[in-house]
Amino acid sequence: MSLPRQLRDESDFDQLPNDVAVSACIADVEEKKGFIDYYMFVMEVKTKGASKYLIYRRYRQFFNLHKELQDKYSPEDPEKPGPNTCILPTLPGKIFIGNKQEIAESRIPELNTYIKRLLSLPTWLLLDHTLRIFFYQTEQDSQHLPRALRRLRPPTRKVKTKVTKPKLDLFSSPRAEAMFDFRSSSKLELSLKAGEVIFLLRKVNADWLEGMVNNQTGIFPESFVKIIKPLPDSDTESEGATASAGTYSCLRCYLLTPSGVDTRDVCVEEDISTQPSYSDLMARMRHVFKVGGVALNYRDREGDLIRILDDEDVRLMISEGRRHAVKRPVNQFPWELNVTMESDLSVYGTET
Incomplete structure (x- = not known):
């Protein structure tokens, strides 16, 4: 069955507020590393007022949106839709087994089709509060730094990127790099190898630091390392560092x-x-x-x-x-x- 009349009557379209989303496409997927690792879809949204912005949504947010719209607007009899009902596009189903990244990548074309058809529905549905909130840019969305956004690149442009990640530079904790090998002479001391990154715990005295490397904790001479990020000088600075850390x-x-x-x-x-x-x-x-x-x-x-x-x-x-x-x-x-x-x-x- 074909979808209801598309949203492109100028008289209806002009009645929409400028902040209503009228088109969107998925630009990329990004992995979110937390207590549970998952992938988010990065979408570029365009509004009737010609503004553009990026939002980040999980598949389960698409699923919850679709279910709520179904509960509100799907007719009991698809053959006889009422005045306040609408035949919604089909959302790609849940997948429970497989590589998470491959699943997310494979969903992009189907989700893009779903989004396009969803935003082509009658104007009164685009004014639905749940739908508008889904496509709004939240404060968290605006603070998120976009990465590759592969699907927004010009098709004729070849972009080569080389990403180099320092071995332990994922943390914003105070840390140092060992410049020379240091062999401990007691259980209190920490052996170091040149090139290792040491997470700093405290300053023991003017010449020695305490730190952690390879799950071992101990003290070592400051002259053997190069400070990458120093320890805070006071509790106040420590609190500030916590707030501004990565x-x-x-x-x-x-x-x-x-x-x-x-x-x-x-x-x-x-x-x-x-x-x-x-x-x-x-x-x-x-x-x-x-x-x-x-x-x-x-x-x-x-x-x-x-x-x-x-x-x-x-x-x-x-x-x-x-x-x-x-x-x-x-x-x-x-x-x-x-x-x-x-x-x-x-x-x-x-x-x-």
Whole structure:
């Protein structure tokens, strides 16, 4: 069945406000690295008033929009649409298995067709509040820095890009680069290899620093390193650095097994104040440690493990972490995760 009359009657079109979206296309997909990794579609939107801007939407936002429009406007009998009903275009269905990036890329042509047909519907539907909010540029959209936007490039122009990422430059924490090898002479000292990036924890005295590299913490002579980003001089500067730091933060987590402890520093594209859900943390830890059947825990002030079972426990862990925070790098979360096997109750000092 063909769609209802297209939105191109000049008399109807002229009645639209200038800020209503009348066309949009997906320019690219971008990966969002957080507690759960996913892809967002980058769309260039054009309004009736001739303005252009970029918005960033997930597939599930398309899905929620389509469902709400269906509930409002889809006729009970598609053969007999009423005056306040409309036959909506078909949205590409959900895909549960496969590479996330490949799935996102494959959806672009179908979503572009969906968007084009959606914005060609009668003018009264374009004035729907839900539809207008979907295509508005939010404050978060406006602050997002666009990347390649491959589908907006002129087709005759060949663009070659070379992206070089420093090995550990994802963090905005104080850090330094080792200029020379340094061999520790005691358990308190940190061995360094030339070229390694060290995350700085504190200044011990005029000549020595404390830092972390390869999950090892210790002190080392400042003369052996080149400072990339210095430690803050005061607590006030530290707070300012936290507020102005980049989008990446560091989460310290441990996998506790009978054979030992596996320590990881996980880089996530979340603000330091983010409060993740229990399900997101669980999925992230399974991905990081490549193991199933695990339980999440945190340590209380006495050093005992407390198992996390739901979102309320996550809030308690974060609250306790902030209340009893220890000195950490600027972009490191004030709380830590301890991952154990779900069936291993011995870590709690009891088997009952």
